[in-house]
Each structure stands twice: as C-alpha cells, then as structure tokens.
Amino acid sequence: MTTVLDTLPDLELAGAGATSREIAQQPDLWRDVAEIVAGRRADVDAFLTPLLAQPRLRVVLTGAGTSAFAGQVLAPALSRQLGRVVEAVPTTDLVSAPRESFPVDVPTLLVSFARSGDSPESVAATRLAEQCLTEVHHLVVTCNADGRLARDHTGAPRSLVLQMPAASNDRGFAMTSSFTCMVLGTALALGGELPGDGVDRLVAAGRAVVAEAGPVVDALAATRPRSVVYLGSGSLKGLAEESALKLLELTTGAITVTADSPLAFRHGPKAVLDDATVVVVYLSTDRYTRAYDLDLVRELRAQLGAGQVYVVDGDAQADPALGDGPRIAVPGLAGLGDVVLAVAAAPVPQLMGLASSLAIGRTPDNPFPDGEVNRVVQGVTVHPLAD
Structure with missing residues (x-):
C-alpha cells in the first residue's frame, strides 16, 4: 500500500519534504548515534564515572518542549539503572523558578537537551545552575555544533558536549530525528551500550x-x-x-x-x-x-x-x-x-x-508561516537573578 512517505515529490510541493525525510532517516541515524557514543566512550566515562560515584549527586535532565519530553522518557529508566533519583525538569521551570528547581545545594549533573542550542532557556538554565549551585557539571546533548549551548560548553572544565549526527538537526519545524537521537545517545552514554x-x-x-x-x-x-x-x-x-x-x-x-x-x-x-x-x-x-x-x-x-x-x-x-x-x-x-x-x-x-x-491542508515543514510559533523560540526575556 502506498503511504504518505512514498510520494516525496508531492510532499515537497505540499511543504512536507523535510519533515518526511527526517522521519524516514531515523533508523540510519540511530546506528550513527551508537557509533558516536562508542567512539567517545573514554571521554564519556572519564567525565561521568567520578560524578556517579558521588552518593549525593543529583541528576537533572532538562530541555524545553520536545527536549523536555526526552528527559521524561529517560528519567524512570535511568533512575532504575543508576540506582539513584534522576529527575526530568524542563528548562522553562528552571529559568522561571530557579530557587525552587535547585532547592538544595548538592552536587548536580545537569543534562541539557537541545536541537539547536540557541533557545534562550537552554542557555539560561545552565548559567542559573552555576549561579544557584556550588558544584554543577554539564552534559550537553545537542544536534547543532554551532549552537550557543555547544559553544559555551565545549572545552569548559566541568562540561562535556555530546554532539549528535549533523542530520539530526532537523530542518523541519517539528523535532523528529533530534528527539530520538538525543534520547538514544543519552541512554547509551549514561546507561551503557545495548546488549549484543x-x-x-x-x-x-x-x-x-x-x-x-x-x-x-x-x-x-x-x-x-x-x-x-x-x-x-x-x-x-x-x-x-x-x-x-x-x-x-x-x-x-x-x-x-x-x-x-x-x-x-x-x-x-x-x-x-x-x-x-x-x-x-x-x-x-x-x-x-x-x-x-x-x-x-x-x-x-x-x-x-x-x-x-x-x-x-x-x-x-x-x-x-x-x-x-x-x-x-x-x-x-x-x-x-x-x-x-x-x-x-x-x-x-x-x-x-x-x-x-x-x-487538513497544513504545511508540516512550516505549519505557522506567519510566525505565531517558531522553530527556535523567540520573544523570551531572561531576567537577572539576584544573589
């Protein structure tokens, strides 16, 4: 039976070419993700092993929208695998109420998910964590090597950037490849390789x-x-x-x-x-x-x-x-x-x-052509947090 993905020329004309390709390409990208994590295993283990040895370490998975839901998928399983509480807290909560999001000053691993790494909350969440906590380390899982979040944390002393395949930086409005790649990459980095x-x-x-x-x-x-x-x-x-x-x-x-x-x-x-x-x-x-x-x-x-x-x-x-x-x-x-x-x-x-x-006659690659909702969120003012 012919399906919507079998009509690529028509999808291009309908404004759905990027989204359809990015859905279909995912299985191939998952193999790339596994190879990326395996190739960086020494770096990942050197970064994570001493942190996970700390019994008081708090692990927080954060992102906005789809990136927040990546954390929600991972948190229950990682809690079980790591034998500690792993919490999914959206960046939108961290930025708007940082004192409540970081109520106790304990060593924290902040895992930040970001397709572009350019949304204001993504950048602000890591900075507010630094302001609120005495000891915080950052695992940045992103699809855009040129994004602000990746640039801020590449080479930083308490940070590790885990770059997903370039093709996972979806061109379409909706996060598809980026979501599954970031979930898989983080599961492999924190939870270990899949068996056999x-x-x-x-x-x-x-x-x-x-x-x-x-x-x-x-x-x-x-x-x-x-x-x-x-x-x-x-x-x-x-x-x-x-x-x-x-x-x-x-x-x-x-x-x-x-x-x-x-x-x-x-x-x-x-x-x-x-x-x-x-x-x-x-x-x-x-x-x-x-x-x-x-x-x-x-x-x-x-x-x-x-x-x-x-x-x-x-x-x-x-x-x-x-x-x-x-x-x-x-x-x-x-x-x-x-x-x-x-x-x-x-x-x-x-x-x-x-x-x-x-x-219903929408254009999936850009369902909001008038800009009511944007691929990278706009219009957010990040207010300073008083010490």
Missing part, C-alpha cells in the same frame, strides 16, 4: 515501523478525528507527551490532544472520550506495568469500540485478550526496555502528525 545485537535490532524495528505504520496512520488521519489521546506508563508516558505535542504542532492546534498514563486517565481526563476520539496506547514491555496498560485497552475498546483504540506494541505476539483492534507492532526488541521501545516507536506519532497535517 541491540543496535541492529533497534534499527530493524525502526525501519519496520516506518514501513508498516504508514498505512495505519494515513487511514486514521483520513477519518479526521476531533480529538486524539496518547497514553503510556513510565518512560512511555514521556513518549505520549511528545506524541501529543507532535500532533498539536503539525496540525496547528486543529485537533484536541491529550496525553496521560493509563492509570491516571480514568481520574477525570477520560471525560474527553466520545465517538470522534481516537486513543493510542503504548504498551510497556515490563510485565507488571503492561498489565495496567492492557486493562485500560480492554476497558476502552468495550466503551468506544475496538476500531477507535490503537495499540503500539513491542511484544512479538499480539495479546489475544485485546481482540482484533488496530495494532502497530514494534518488532524484535525483547529485553531492551521501554526507552528503546520509545525510540523505535516514535515514528508512529510523527507520521500521525504528518498525515493529519496534510489531511
């Missing part, structure tokens, strides 16, 4: 998702849903938040979007459901967590009908208890965890955003 043929399996899964999800999301977008709900638990809640942002951005707010965890969704947000709502549930690979995800899928399919509730699933076999509702498989990732699943599954909501944007 893990990188090959991730790349193969991503290629399968890009190929197989296209017809599903094209058909979904053609139904013109009034609202879409994305749900995920643990690390996959961060993916749900990012998924909602992709659809919101690329359709310029034309579709009402909600993101939550399956358990929390029953506590009020479920009120959004109606016969024009589509729900997408990311099923965790953790057996315990997955049980809660499956409970809600069964409940929602009974309430809405199976056709309105989609699952994105890293399990090799579909759960027979879920019936015949729509399922997008993310194959071959057994044992690699939900962060890897989030990376491989991210093209699904990206394609959903692309197809929905085109279906």
Whole structure:
C-alpha cells in the first residue's frame, strides 16, 4: 500500500519534504548515534564515572518542549539503572523558578537537551545552575555544533558536549530525528551500550515501523478525528507527551490532544472520550506495568469500540485478550526496555502528525508561516537573578 512517505515529490510541493525525510532517516541515524557514543566512550566515562560515584549527586535532565519530553522518557529508566533519583525538569521551570528547581545545594549533573542550542532557556538554565549551585557539571546533548549551548560548553572544565549526527538537526519545524537521537545517545552514554545485537535490532524495528505504520496512520488521519489521546506508563508516558505535542504542532492546534498514563486517565481526563476520539496506547514491555496498560485497552475498546483504540506494541505476539483492534507492532526488541521501545516507536506519532497535517491542508515543514510559533523560540526575556 502506498503511504504518505512514498510520494516525496508531492510532499515537497505540499511543504512536507523535510519533515518526511527526517522521519524516514531515523533508523540510519540511530546506528550513527551508537557509533558516536562508542567512539567517545573514554571521554564519556572519564567525565561521568567520578560524578556517579558521588552518593549525593543529583541528576537533572532538562530541555524545553520536545527536549523536555526526552528527559521524561529517560528519567524512570535511568533512575532504575543508576540506582539513584534522576529527575526530568524542563528548562522553562528552571529559568522561571530557579530557587525552587535547585532547592538544595548538592552536587548536580545537569543534562541539557537541545536541537539547536540557541533557545534562550537552554542557555539560561545552565548559567542559573552555576549561579544557584556550588558544584554543577554539564552534559550537553545537542544536534547543532554551532549552537550557543555547544559553544559555551565545549572545552569548559566541568562540561562535556555530546554532539549528535549533523542530520539530526532537523530542518523541519517539528523535532523528529533530534528527539530520538538525543534520547538514544543519552541512554547509551549514561546507561551503557545495548546488549549484543541491540543496535541492529533497534534499527530493524525502526525501519519496520516506518514501513508498516504508514498505512495505519494515513487511514486514521483520513477519518479526521476531533480529538486524539496518547497514553503510556513510565518512560512511555514521556513518549505520549511528545506524541501529543507532535500532533498539536503539525496540525496547528486543529485537533484536541491529550496525553496521560493509563492509570491516571480514568481520574477525570477520560471525560474527553466520545465517538470522534481516537486513543493510542503504548504498551510497556515490563510485565507488571503492561498489565495496567492492557486493562485500560480492554476497558476502552468495550466503551468506544475496538476500531477507535490503537495499540503500539513491542511484544512479538499480539495479546489475544485485546481482540482484533488496530495494532502497530514494534518488532524484535525483547529485553531492551521501554526507552528503546520509545525510540523505535516514535515514528508512529510523527507520521500521525504528518498525515493529519496534510489531511487538513497544513504545511508540516512550516505549519505557522506567519510566525505565531517558531522553530527556535523567540520573544523570551531572561531576567537577572539576584544573589
């Protein structure tokens, strides 16, 4: 079946060429990311090992928008792997309330995610951390070697810049390649290499998702849903938040979007459901967590009908208890965890955003031609913080 990604000349004319290429290229870039981190392993370990040996070290993952959601994907898994609390705190919170964001003066590793590294909050967050804390080290994960954040921290005594592949510095408005590359690069740097043929399996899964999800999301977008709900638990809640942002951005707010965890969704947000709502549930690979995800899928399919509730699933076999509702498989990732699943599954909501944007006549590469919202945020005044 022909999908939106198979019509590149038409996509160029429709103002979607960059976004479509940047979605499709991701599996190849993930291999590049793994090679970059492996090639810098000695530098990464020399920087991180003495920090992670400090029992009082606080690890904060920060960024704005999609970059903040990268931290939300990573924080639960890194907390488990590192045996310490790892917090995802957006730069927008750090900059607007630095004393509350850094309430205790403890040694801190600030991991900053930035596609361009030129947004005012990205630069200000690192400077405010220096002002508020006696000891702070910076791991800057960025897609733009020429950005202000990379330039400020390259060669700095308590900083390490981890540069993602140049092609991950998306030209399109929406962050796609940049999101998955920064998540993967940080997972490899802080959590260690994937076991065995893990990188090959991730790349193969991503290629399968890009190929197989296209017809599903094209058909979904053609139904013109009034609202879409994305749900995920643990690390996959961060993916749900990012998924909602992709659809919101690329359709310029034309579709009402909600993101939550399956358990929390029953506590009020479920009120959004109606016969024009589509729900997408990311099923965790953790057996315990997955049980809660499956409970809600069964409940929602009974309430809405199976056709309105989609699952994105890293399990090799579909759960027979879920019936015949729509399922997008993310194959071959057994044992690699939900962060890897989030990376491989991210093209699904990206394609959903692309197809929905085109279906309602938007231009995905630049959905806000009048500049109401910009690729690099503008109009932010960073106010001085009194000592």
